[in-house]
Amino acid sequence: MEIDSIDTTIESLGEPKIFSPLQKLKAGAMDWHFISDSERTLVDVTNESIKKYMGKKKEPPSFELAGPRRKIYFDPSKVRCALVTCGGLCPGLNNVIRAIVLELYYLYGARNIYGVRYGLEGFIPEFDHDVMNLTPDTVSDILDMGGSILGSSRGPQDMGAIVDCLERMNIGILFMIGGDGTLQAATKIGNVITERRLKISVVGIPKTIDNDIFLISRTFGFETAVNVATLAIKGAHNEARGYMNGIALVKLMGRHSGFVAASATLAQQNVNFVLIPEIDFDLEGEHGLLRTLEERLKRSKHAVIVVAEGAGQKFFKDMESGRDASGNIKLKEIGVFLKEKISSYFAAKKIGISLKYIDPSYIIRSLPANASDSVFCSFLGRDAVHAGMAGKTKLMVGWWNNQYVHIPMAASVGRRKQVDSKGRLWLSALESTGQPMMKNND
Numbered sequence: 535m536e537i538d539s540i541d542t543t544i545e546s547l548g549e550p551k552i553f554s555p556l557q558k559l560k561a562g563a564m565d566w567h568f569i570s571d572s573e574r575t576l577v578d579v580t581n582e583s584i585k586k587y588m589g590k591k592k593e594p595p596s597f598e599l600a601g602p603r604r605k606i607y608f609d610p611s612k613v614r615c616a617l618v619t620c621g622g623l624c625p626g627l628n629n630v631i632r633a634i635v636l637e638l639y640y641l642y643g644a645r646n647i648y649g650v651r652y653g654l655e656g657f658i659p660e661f662d663h664d665v666m667n668l669t670p671d672t673v674s675d676i677l678d679m680g681g682s683i684l685g686s687s688r689g690p691q692d693m694g695a696i697v698d699c700l701e702r703m704n705i706g707i708l709f710m711i712g713g714d715g716t717l718q719a720a721t722k723i724g725n726v727i728t729e730r731r732l733k734i735s736v737v738g739i740p741k742t743i744d745n746d747i748f749l750i751s752r753t754f755g756f757e758t759a760v761n762v763a764t765l766a767i768k769g770a771h772n773e774a775r776g777y778m779n780g781i782a783l784v785k786l787m788g789r790h791s792g793f794v795a796a797s798a799t800l801a802q803q804n805v806n807f808v809l810i811p812e813i814d815f816d817l818e819g820e821h822g823l824l825r826t827l828e829e830r831l832k833r834s835k836h837a838v839i840v841v842a843e844g845a846g847q848k849f850f851k852d853m854e855s856g857r858d859a860s861g862n863i864k865l866k867e868i869g870v871f872l873k874e875k876i877s878s879y880f881a882a883k884k885i886g887i888s889l890k891y892i893d894p895s896y897i898i899r900s901l902p903a904n905a906s907d908s909v910f911c912s913f914l915g916r917d918a919v920h921a922g923m924a925g926k927t928k929l930m931v932g933w934w935n936n937q938y939v940h941i942p943m944a945a946s947v948g949r950r951k952q953v954d955s956k957g958r959l960w961l962s963a964l965e966s967t968g969q970p971m972m973k974n975n976d
Contacts, residue, residue, distance in 0.1 A: 547925040550605040569601035597939035600917035607925025610642040613706040618650040619682040620712035625758035626903035626911040627682040632673040633915025653687030657699040680900040707922035713742040721943045724928040738930035746791035748949035750932040763798035766894040771804035774836040777888035785869030788842030795842040811844035819974040
């Protein structure tokens with residue numbers, strides 16, 4: 535990863551002058567631990583990187599640590615806060631909402647907390663969506679619910695109109711929970727706020743099941759997705775094993791990155807082929823998937839295939855693709871495509887197979903978070919509040935090098951984290967499956 539060009543500076547609305555109400559609290563026998571802006575963690579902690587910067591007598595890039603500040607910018611008794619969830623559903627959305635509300639209400643004493651309904655649409659008057667008053671009672675029982683109590687939507691809205699709404703509501707802190715598209719929108723909203731010289735903090739909490747946000751080691755919902763995907767693979771393996779020449783084809787999330795598919799493959803280790811967007815493969819030919827699958831059935835009489843939704847899109851290059859409401863290219867159904875190709879291949883060879891196609895994607899994304907993700911969401915939500923109350927803006931709270939940190943949105947948006955074809959995750963997946971390259975020219 536090239537890190538020289540990464541600007542890790544966190545913008546602020548102004549000098550924090552108000553002593554945090556957390557100073558009145560005691561953590562057991564200890565005073566509350568406050569974080570200084572000078573406390574940082576390196577972006578790249580490898581020995582080679584550190585030596586390089588030492589040789590240049592240059593300070594290596596580092597991220598500001600997240601956490602409570604001794605002085606804050608906003609007066610808790612007067613600040614008005616808004617929360618919005620955007621994009622696809624994901625386990626943990628309600629956990630983040632609850633953590634933000636409880637931290638604002640009980641720790642800071644903020645009482646004006648509003649939930650904007652149905653994503654960015656909620657800011658636009660024409661949609662006529664109600665605003666939800668968020669209190670501890672409102673969020674007390676939402677952890678066992680999937681989805682988001684605020685609802686969501688896809689698609690861009692007029693940034694000027696969104697900021698108009700924030701002004702009308704007299705919002706001081708806007709918390710935006712979503713993926714790369716949401717963070718891009720948050721950056722644009724923040725820029726409009728800056729142009730208008732408004733004092734509104736914009737804080738992002740990155741969300742994506744695919745775990746593909748750049749400069750974020752882990753996003754919430756990912757572990758829940760892998761956990762449930764592993765159960766699907768376990769059932770798929772039982773299905774495949776139960777029939778002569780049984781084939782189970784499992785499609786998982788992963789538009790551009792195969793982290794869920796590769797991780798779930800390692801978690802269960804009953805997968806024989808894992809196909810992800812980052813790794814090219816052929817279908818036909820001596821070394822293609824179909825021929826390799828045939829050899830597998832000859833040896834073991836069953837097979838399990840896991841495919842990420844964005845894998846193999848080259849097979850549809852001559853087919854016209856539209857875009858969804860968020861502007862993303864609509865992916866073709868690789869799972870259905872492979873099911874038809876596998877069935878046709880073995881039918882032409884007069885080889886009987888029993889093929890089961892399993893797609894648990896929408897079940898996974900709408901489930902409540904598991905315990906690990908729930909804890910993670912709690913940290914993210916609380917640290918987002920600390921950042922917002924301190925007057926920091928146009929940043930997201932993320933996990934990097936085993937630390938919760940502040941990451942400028944501009945440093946991450948528009949770039950994507952992907953599985954490294956020579957990294958440990960992918961090489962371990964290959965060791966687990968034993969699959970070959972499945973390329974005819976390599």
